[in-house]
Amino acid sequence: MASITEITVRYAETDAMGVVHHATYPIWFEIARTDYIKNIGLSYSEMERGGVMLPVTAITVKYHTPARYDDKLVVTASITRLTPARVEFAYKLTRDGELLTEGTSSHAFVSSETFKPLNFKAAMPEFFEVLTHSLIENSS
């Protein structure tokens, strides 16, 4: 499965080069990730209330063509890898079908109290199953 998120570029997201500042893209990818989780019927807020957080352990971004103020963009997100301890997402950002930016993010499932790694499959089994199912749909 891949979620689809629409973004309109904010003026505050541009910089003195006249284009979107490069540190903005990880923020958009995070929105796309949230939408992915919503689209499969889950909620990141609910996960936090369940005592689980999903901090970012690594990101990569490749910038092909800059986005500009007021551009209408589309970000797709999909899960590329899932274990009880970790999950990885991939993102593609397009404007009128043209690929502008690509990225990935890696995450660990941790306790919101101790910030220590936990076994997400054991902590929230139904949540984990829904995530797994969305991944299977990915590859089909």
Next chain:
Amino acid sequence: MASITEITVRYAETDAMGVVHHATYPIWFEIARTDYIKNIGLSYSEMERGGVMLPVTAITVKYHTPARYDDKLVVTASITRLTPARVEFAYKLTRDGELLTEGTSSHAFVSSETFKPLNFKAAMPEFFEVLTHSLIENSS
């Protein structure tokens, strides 16, 4: 008393007009506020650990001349009003002595658990006395 904070403008803080985006200034004022509190020997982190937060209830900013990338700026902060329930700060931002921006912020002392207003003088009397003393020095 007035604290003095030095800021160097970051590229990410500029926008497509080629100048600093206007929403950046309240962030700088917050840094100046933190420095004011440090300069009188207190610590905002310590206040938070003591169960007190100081959310912003109002801000005003007047923009006279834009700041630009890599500018060296000076922000002064001072307390203009203090009660057991509230505190108000004033800020001046200059570049080479020229006033670029002015602002104010109003804050309520609230419980970090309930987010409800509290009497800061009663909750942290020593903290409150130091704040009061800094205000007296202001007016002298």
Next chain:
Amino acid sequence: MASITEITVRYAETDAMGVVHHATYPIWFEIARTDYIKNIGLSYSEMERGGVMLPVTAITVKYHTPARYDDKLVVTASITRLTPARVEFAYKLTRDGELLTEGTSSHAFVSSETFKPLNFKAAMPEFFEVLTHSLIENSS
């Protein structure tokens, strides 16, 4: 006339108090301002290409109740004052009908080349007429 803008709170917009950071609201008001201009059939990008910029000369924000991650918010924008040299906007931000935040912004019409004030009515008369018309609809 009042424009209506829907915002979903981003994780990056929250801070360690667990609520939206106060410097985020002027960014949302800017989005609402852009939408207002679009809704009356104009375009801020087009204005920039026409050699006119609309920098912010002052803002005020009053914070009543904090917004939180993933909240669905509504921002309304309206013009409260318009002259050939200046324009003022007012904003209201609500969640499920409850007023969370209010604000205003003041702007000068300036040349995008010189950054000097200009007479917007003379520079872009049709644009100015549409803005004026939207203001008249405000008061009715």
Next chain:
Amino acid sequence: MASITEITVRYAETDAMGVVHHATYPIWFEIARTDYIKNIGLSYSEMERGGVMLPVTAITVKYHTPARYDDKLVVTASITRLTPARVEFAYKLTRDGELLTEGTSSHAFVSSETFKPLNFKAAMPEFFEVLTHSLIENSS
């Protein structure tokens, strides 16, 4: 050569997890990159005035341990690769000597008018020589 940049974490840079939001680190790396260029006697502003921009073409960040509000951090930057068309930087972010975050950024030299790639060695030969010299010092 490696430049050294000191950062104090701003409240606005934290998020609802109580730690620094992950999209903040590329902004700090950019500050470190600017400092690197200053430390070898060059200036990014001057480069822009010379008609050359240095947009980011790729970044990677690995997050080991979160930074928190008011932390005093040190970011080191160094050049790991340089050609007339491209330059790559590496960054390490530490707190009291502990490595919190690592990253890289890749950049293309482009014309600030056309945004097209250019030969930086040909466009600004003295600038390029100083950059090259700093790289040689790196490896020694």
